[in-house]
Amino acid sequence: MLRPAIPENESQRLKALQDANILYTPTQEEFDNITQLASFICKTPVSLISLVGEHEQWFKSKYGTDLCTSDRDISFCSHAILNPEELMEVQDTRLDKRFEDNPFVLSENDPVLYYAGMPLKDVNKMALGTLCVIDTKPNKLDQDQRKALKSLAKQVEILLELNRKNDYLENVKKELNDHNAMLKDFAGVVSHDMKMPLANMIITADILKAKFGEKLGEEGLSYLKNLKQAGLRLSGYINGILDHYESDSIAASNNEEFDVNHLLEEIIDLLNITEDCIINLPEENIIISSNRAALEQIFLNLLGNSLKYNDKPKIKIDIEFSQTPDFYYFSVKDNGIGIPKEKEDDIFKLFTIVAKSDRSGNKGNGIGLSTVKRLVSNLGGNLKMKSEVGKGTRFNFSIRRKL
Structure with a gap:
């Protein structure tokens, strides 16, 4: 058995896998539908969506097996991702030096004697894993089956990218909600703290006008009028902000x-x-x-x-x-x-x-x-x-x- 080589861009590939935020997530029907369809089209008992991590491969979706993970060193998919643009097909694993003494091949129960895997890439062409089909006997895909498996792999890539974008948008939404909550609290505190001083300013302007209006003259009264109007405008502005941010609780x-x-x-x-x-x-x-x-x-x-x-x-x-x-x-x-x-x-x-x-x-x-x-x-x-x-x-x- 030959251990799979490590891709030259391994650090970037692992970063891309991490950014996809898909490892160890719950099962999803849209992925399970694809593995079931792949198995049906290729006429194999097992189909997997495999993601190759640093030390193990993990199956986002599986059809025909209860296996969830396996060591990367004995993983077929770790070999497939070395050529991200090509479908890797092994018609009889017992005849391939890479897998002839692989534990999955030598297994007494349901040995892996056939494997075909199409690498799954992100938008930057980083290989994240594969969509693969497995059989317990030697096999060979015809041209239509190969084309269909590649097309299904493309659909998996689209789903992975949609998942990544949805996660990103959810994070942005959460950050915006947090910022809005902080802004709302800040506006509320500042507005409430300003209301009393403003009210005092407006009342003081009226008192000054009543007590000292004759002494202030027209120019002084004009200043008082401007002061009061500015206070009333600012008070209306503050009330408007409070109404705006309280609208959610009102609704x-x-x-x-x-x-x-x-x-x-x-x-x-x-x-x-x-x-x-x-x-x-x-x-x-x-x-x-x-x-x-x-x-x-x-x-x-x-x-x-x-x-x-x-x-x-x-x-x-x-x-x-x-x-x-x-x-x-x-x-x-x-x-x-x-x-x-x-x-x-x-x-x-x-x-x-x-x-x-x-x-x-x-x-x-x-x-x-x-x-x-x-x-x-x-x-x-x-x-x-x-x-x-x-x-x-x-x-x-x-x-x-x-x-």
């Missing part, structure tokens, strides 16, 4: 039954509208079962934007509702300033601002629509927008109904 709250129109009327009261404004609610009072807190947050943002970003003497907002067995559908249409085409793709991204200022001259923070998008997505729905500059915007969104 996870329990469903309840409620009247859609009653919810909308409460939201309109919260907005404390002082402008000349008409808001048309859905014609019928409909009772739905959904996440009331999340829907309230969505409408607060959408209606708030329709009110703020409107340059018409009379603001008009139309709210529509419909439903199917699977979804609730809502629409909010206004006659506001509209959104330019070049900004439509970015409007739902965090901190994206469309207008320089709103109806009152204040600058937005670009958080509201991102929060709406996040909430709608968490509720199993979709959010779409149609807008025309100078004429208005329509937001359509859906929420999946809970069965």
Whole structure:
């Protein structure tokens, strides 16, 4: 028996096998289907997907045997990977000097007298192992069988690469989730810590104006006004960040039954509208079962934007509702300033601002629509927008109904 040689690129090959993250993983049906098919096509009792490690070979999939591993020194596949582009076929192992006294060949029970293995390579052409078929008697593949075994080996390579990419994406997803969690915690802590000092700053500005307004004069009062407005803007920004990062927990709250129109009327009261404004609610009072807190947050943002970003003497907002067995559908249409085409793709991204200022001259923070998008997505729905500059915007969104 001749021990298999060590490939010249052995260190790189072992690194590639490690990066594939497939060794000693649980069985998978897609791999088992291939070994079963290989055995059927080649008319052999045994088929294996073998991965050659540093000291042993391990079978990712096996058909016709209970064997899980074997020493690399007596492995047939360790010889096959020395020529990664060629199918190695040994028609009678007893007549081959490499295997004539191999323990598998000399075995009294089910000796390995025939072997055919096609090396399995990664995207960098590193041989990881083989797809092989084994028989207990001498054998020979015909041309169609050889072609089929090579094709099946290619399918194994595709599966190995898909597994590697899926593992990579899962790791990236985990890292992103960890970073997002850290960012969420940081934003929450910083925002909460800033709220009280800001409130004190705003109150102090009012006190200074009340007590010393006459002494400060117009210029001093102007400074106080700017100070208070800056504090209010920053406070709104902080509240927006907190709402954005709390949207996941809001969307996870329990469903309840409620009247859609009653919810909308409460939201309109919260907005404390002082402008000349008409808001048309859905014609019928409909009772739905959904996440009331999340829907309230969505409408607060959408209606708030329709009110703020409107340059018409009379603001008009139309709210529509419909439903199917699977979804609730809502629409909010206004006659506001509209959104330019070049900004439509970015409007739902965090901190994206469309207008320089709103109806009152204040600058937005670009958080509201991102929060709406996040909430709608968490509720199993979709959010779409149609807008025309100078004429208005329509937001359509859906929420999946809970069965």
